[in-house]
Amino acid sequence: MPKCPNPECGHDNVDGTQFCEMCGEELEQDAAAPVVVGDTVFCPKCNAANAADNVACEACGADLPQSDAPDADVASAPAPENEPAVASAPDTAEPQSDEDDASQNQVDAAPVPDAPAGPKLEPGQVKLSVEQGMVTGKQYVLGDPEMLVGREDEDEEIYPDIDLDDQDEGYVHRRHATLKFDDGQLTVTHLGGGNKTRINNRPIPDNEAQPLKLGDKVSFGKVVLRVLPNA
Amino acid sequence: MADVLSIRTGLDKEFRPTRGDFLQTLMIELSPGRGMRTLPLNLGILLDVSSSMQGAKLENAKKACIFLLQQLSPQDRATVCTFSSGAQTVVSPQLFSESVQVASTQAIENLRCTGATELLAGLDQVYKEIAPHQSAEVTSYIILLSDGEPTDSQGYIDDDYAKFLDRAGNEFEKSGISLSTIGLGSATDFNAAFLRDLADRASGKFLMAPRPEDLQETFEEEFGRIRSTVLSEVTIEINRLNGRVRRFWRVVPDKKMFDPPKENNGSITIPVGALQLDQPQAYVADIVTRAPDEPVERGLLCQVAAITENDGVSQRSEGNVLISYSDNEVELSQRNQEVVRLLQEANDYKLQIDLESAVQSGDRRKMTGILERKKKMTQRLGKTSATKVLENMEDTLESGGHISPDDLAVSSIETKKTKRLA
Numbered sequence: 001m002p003k004c005p006n007p008e009c010g011h012d013n014v015d016g017t018q019f020c021e022m023c024g025e026e027l028e029q030d031a032a033a034p035v036v037v038g039d040t041v042f043c044p045k046c047n048a049a050n051a052a053d054n055v056a057c058e059a060c061g062a063d064l065p066q067s068d069a070p071d072a073d074v075a076s077a078p079a080p081e082n083e084p085a086v087a088s089a090p091d092t093a094e095p096q097s098d099e100d101d102a103s104q105n106q107v108d109a110a111p112v113p114d115a116p117a118g119p120k121l122e123p124g125q126v127k128l129s130v131e132q133g134m135v136t137g138k139q140y141v142l143g144d145p146e147m148l149v150g151r152e153d154e155d156e157e158i159y160p161d162i163d164l165d166d167q168d169e170g171y172v173h174r175r176h177a178t179l180k181f182d183d184g185q186l187t188v189t190h191l192g193g194g195n196k197t198r199i200n201n202r203p204i205p206d207n208e209a210q211p212l213k214l215g216d217k218v219s220f221g222k223v224v225l226r227v228l229p230n231a
Numbered sequence: 232m233a234d235v236l237s238i239r240t241g242l243d244k245e246f247r248p249t250r251g252d253f254l255q256t257l258m259i260e261l262s263p264g265r266g267m268r269t270l271p272l273n274l275g276i277l278l279d280v281s282s283s284m285q286g287a288k289l290e291n292a293k294k295a296c297i298f299l300l301q302q303l304s305p306q307d308r309a310t311v312c313t314f315s316s317g318a319q320t321v322v323s324p325q326l327f328s329e330s331v332q333v334a335s336t337q338a339i340e341n342l343r344c345t346g347a348t349e350l351l352a353g354l355d356q357v358y359k360e361i362a363p364h365q366s367a368e369v370t371s372y373i374i375l376l377s378d379g380e381p382t383d384s385q386g387y388i389d390d391d392y393a394k395f396l397d398r399a400g401n402e403f404e405k406s407g408i409s410l411s412t413i414g415l416g417s418a419t420d421f422n423a424a425f426l427r428d429l430a431d432r433a434s435g436k437f438l439m440a441p442r443p444e445d446l447q448e449t450f451e452e453e454f455g456r457i458r459s460t461v462l463s464e465v466t467i468e469i470n471r472l473n474g475r476v477r478r479f480w481r482v483v484p485d486k487k488m489f490d491p492p493k494e495n496n497g498s499i500t501i502p503v504g505a506l507q508l509d510q511p512q513a514y515v516a517d518i519v520t521r522a523p524d525e526p527v528e529r530g531l532l533c534q535v536a537a538i539t540e541n542d543g544v545s546q547r548s549e550g551n552v553l554i555s556y557s558d559n560e561v562e563l564s565q566r567n568q569e570v571v572r573l574l575q576e577a578n579d580y581k582l583q584i585d586l587e588s589a590v591q592s593g594d595r596r597k598m599t600g601i602l603e604r605k606k607k608m609t610q611r612l613g614k615t616s617a618t619k620v621l622e623n624m625e626d627t628l629e630s631g632g633h634i635s636p637d638d639l640a641v642s643s644i645e646t647k648k649t650k651r652l653a
Binding site: 013169174 | 243244247248251252253254255256477478517519568571572574575578581582585597600601604605607608610611612613615616
């Protein structure tokens with residue numbers, strides 16, 4: 001019988017309750033242990049098979065536990081063998097709150113990588129392809145020198161260049177990040193919201209342009225995209 | 232039947248343990264058939280003409296009221312009643328031909344302000360006028376406008392709110408007449424929570440017009456919604472229930488908390504009112520489900536039916552809700568995110584009610600705790616405007632101030648909003 005963690009309440013709720021019936025406090029759910037087989041991790045929520053480096057389940061979008069991967073080009077590095085891909089217990093069924101994420105902001109921020117070597121990138125030569133999201137395979141060509149990534153909000157008159165509204169369930173902020181071409185280099189800047197922008201699974205600091213190179217995996221909230229050449 | 236009304240159900244947790252009581256949330260989505268014809272109106276407008284309405288408030292109310300009557304078609308019926316110290320019928324219920332339009336406009340132009348805010352007399356008057364014309368073939372709605380707290384005939388505030396709520400609730404359940412409320416001016420004057428609850432009880436909507444010049448737009452907004460009604464008296468039935476319903480909410484298109492449903496021989500009947508054109512509605516029920524008597528893998532939780540009447544023919548759409556039993560941790564931890572999100576929306580509304588209660592009690596510590604939880608919820612739901620309002624309240628409390636009725640009213644309206652289902 002889950003007891004409400006709110007010290008002023010402490011109500012004994014019926015098993016299965018997700019929010020305390022008396023005070024609305026979120027109750028801790030019994031999270032199932034994730035099942036990891038080789039390079040495959042099974043979603044603790046829906047049991048779907050995912051690649052071990054997925055940050056979110058491809059079937060239901062739930063958080064997946066992350067490996068202690070290096071911050072360098074994870075996407076192109078071979079997956080370590082015989083090593084557990086799980087660093088910690090998964091989140092419960094509830095999506096991670098902005099606040100929870102924000103509290104980790106300082107400690108989790110990725111170190112600023114060195115300037116990437118590689119071809120010069122110009123508008124129109126690069127695209128982002130959705131690898132994890134509601135519509136996988138959808139592509140966004142980066143055709144402008146600077147583009148806003150976020151979710152459309154008619155009330156606030158926010159119309160991002162890359163609108164991810166149809167890709168997730170509210171984890172992408174309305175003004176989430178900007179992508180910018182500058183002197184042959186593509187950068188991404190997280191605009192400060194609690195649900196982070198990540199490069200190769202690592203959160204980046206707020207309001208600091210971070211270089212992106214071809215093959216990188218960039219995540220906005222729970223939507224994961226691959227940086228690809230636009231042939 | 233699929234053309235008139237369809238029903239879809241889902242559980243937040245498909246699996247439950249094989250032993251003990253367990254709480255599961257059932258989603259019931261009702262969708263009217265696409266492109267159905269809208270129903271003629273049986274409309275009552277109830278205007279507050281107490282002395283506080285003097286000046287721009289009354290003039291704008293007249294303008295909004297006349298504008299609304301001008302939108303009516305010849306098959307629509309309407310009545311206009313007023314209340315102050317007592318109540319009267321200004322425009323008797325009639326079909327709105329052109330000649331009626333002219334006469335009604337004149338009658339409304341002649342309205343004058345005086346006296347108290349005897350709302351109960353006003354409600355009695357308008358119900359008396361429109362009840363005889365109610366049927367499943369029309370949509371019966373009352374739009375109430377007031378700028379102050381209800382009073383008795385002497386002008387003393389009448390805060391026995393229960394009797395107003397019961398009056399509106401009983402009339403809705405008995406005759407299917409819905410009531411929407413519009414608060415004019417500052418929420419410090421008209422008690423937003425009361426007007427919201429009044430609308431909730433009668434399956435209507437609460438709106439605010441902070442300035443008199445906002446009135447026409449507010450009337451128009453609600454009139455547009457009422458106008459698009461395609462089914463007027465819809466009832467949800469839950470039968471053969473293997474458990475008990477603890478709470479029942481509407482969460483789409485806006486939120487309403489129902490009284491705990493009463494069970495009768497394993498059946499529950501809940502009148503839910505009108506459905507608008509191409510606008511699905513979603514409800515959630517918290518159900519304490521029981522363990523099976525014998526080991527089984529799957530069983531019936533309940534049968535859910537939606538009942539209405541269309542073109543004089545009773546229509547029924549129903550479906551079975553099944554649950555699976557398991558003690559496998561992975562299966563038990565599965566969640567249907569669509570239902571979980573609706574549940575979060577419902578809990579957000581509960582926190583709003585708790586917040587209002589804490590503000591009323593003056594318990595600042597309680598207010599702070601609820602604000603913290605509610606802010607977390609609105610952030611999770613991606614409701615930026617609602618979060619901003621809560622942050623303002625937190626700042627007010629931190630600086631030693633008091634949460635204003637206006638802030639609370641805005642928070643209530645923001646909390647009521649939910650995204651339509653895809």
